[in-house]
Amino acid sequence: MQGKGIMRRGSNLHALGGFNQTVVLDTIRRTPEGLSRVEIAEQTGLSAQTVSNVSRRLLDAGVIREAGIRNLGVGKPRTILQLDPSGHYSIGVHIDPAVLTFVLLNIEGEILTHTTRRTPSAADPGAVISLMRDSIEEIILSSGIDRERVLGVGIASPGPIDMARGVVMDPPLLTSWHGVALRDELETATGLFVLLEKDVTAAAVGELWKSTGSDRDDFLYFYYGTGVGVGLVLDREVVRGPTSNAGDAGHIVVDPTGPVCRCGRRGCLGDAISPVTIVRSAIDRGVIEDPGAELDTAFIDEAFSRVALLARGGDDRALGLIDNIARDVAEAIVTIVNLLDLDQVVLGGPYWGRVSDFLLARMPELINGSAALATLRRVSVTGSRIGDDGAAVGAACLVLDATLTPRSATLFIS
Known part of the structure; x- marks a missing residue:
């Protein structure tokens, strides 16, 4: 090894x-x-x-x-x-129920183009694929790069996925996405090589690709978005699991007395810290006003930002909500780093940046001060080098990684 x-x-x-x-x-x-x-x-x-x-x-x-x-x-x-850097390029796409994010990277992993589009209708995969096709073509044309130098397109999607077939199976936050052959349909639409990956895994790939030396040989990437998950890197290789769906940390129990999760247990991490849970709690505690209507994705996104802003301004009720996030995430991370003997944790994802200052100030103490921590070395806790668009950048890095990184598995002869 x-x-x-x-x-x-x-x-x-x-x-x-x-x-x-x-x-x-x-x-x-x-x-x-x-x-x-x-x-x-x-x-x-x-x-x-x-x-x-x-x-x-x-x-x-x-x-x-x-x-x-x-x-x-x-x-x-x-x-x-x-x-x-002008030799080859890749394109990354992150699918979110509310927004699609697109990036163009050169071979060094530098972001040359970044754009977002409101998801036309998360319930209609066909509309999403059409918008992805048009946006990809627009990026290539507007950048002026030679299409022949585009190595391909990486897609970061909520799981679960069937990576072998390139199919998005049944993501809980994308209604009507049941067995969508996303990879093949986008390949047909664009004529480009396409890779599909879970968003949390793609983010870990991006973090690894942007690293130098041995500072990212082994680490846990904690992804905080509409849902939560972890990307795992061991010996500079991303852990995907037999079905490429590793990293589902949403059902780690962090509060046995907490609310009942859809799985039937109490206090699951994903339910406890999801942006919609934080926003509902903020409404219940009077931190923000009740909109008097169903909480759609646009409102949740805006309201979560307001809660984070209030916390930065010193609002005790908002600070309490953000502190609960820190405690619950730290509890889950201690469990994972104990299991895998890891001492590096990287935090990122679409919702991470809004609460990053507070979490980075609290979580090292919560993790390293935990009586349950069993590792022999202090756990390092840092923010992502990529930022909020880690999944999109990681998706583009997937193409670079698949094309340019040595794999020991390629040495086996069947």
Whole structure:
């Protein structure tokens, strides 16, 4: 098994050329300042000839570029290789019942375009797919990039999903989405390669892709959106599970005396801290006014922001609601980090940014001060490097990751 902070090792067998290519590319990607061919050979264990051949193919494909000469000590100066940011691109889409988010990334993971569209009707998958198609075409045209250099489209969707078939199964917050063949339908509509992933997993992929060195080798990504979930990264590989639906943390019990969840148990995390629960509690406590109508997604989004703003202003009732979020999330995280022996937690998602200051101030103390914590090292708690659009960025990174990251599974011959 690969040790912490150790680069992946390649093989000089000709039959494994594809794997070697991703090993070299991943090594270059994780060193933004660039590497010489000699340094790549040292770090990967590949022969100088193999590195030379792979580098030539990557240069010809426009994936990497020669970025000047560097004197590395004894011997002649070496040519430095870096990713070519104009070489290839990917598009990410995050599906939410209220809004669709689109991003265009270059091969370095830099966001070049960001746009949102109100979901036309979450109950109508056809309308959503049509809007996704039109928005993707608009992004490509307005950016002026060569369509041939778009590696594909990644979709971050609420689960559960059937990843093998590219089907959205029956997400609880998307009514009428029962067995929607989203991947194939969008591929047909756009003519582009499409990947489908759970939103929490996509967010973890994005966080991993944006990392350098070994600072994100093992971590838990806690996703706070309309629903909650966790993305898990172990030894720099995202944990998906046999059906690619790992990370459903919504039914971890955090308050045995809490309200009854739809699953029949009391105090489930997802129900306890969901934005709609926080907004309803805020109405019941007089923090915000009762709209006198059904709480739709637009109102919940706006009302949650108001509660967060009141908390920042020192309103004790609003602060109490946000403190409950911190306590419940910390309780769940202690359970997970104990189970997996993790010491890094990353927090993100669409609703995270509005309460991030308060949660980051409270949660390290709540987690590390818990009598139930069993890890040997202090748990680090940080905010996402990507921000509120982590799922969309992660969806685009999925395409980069699938195309450019070495996978040990590719070495098996069936």
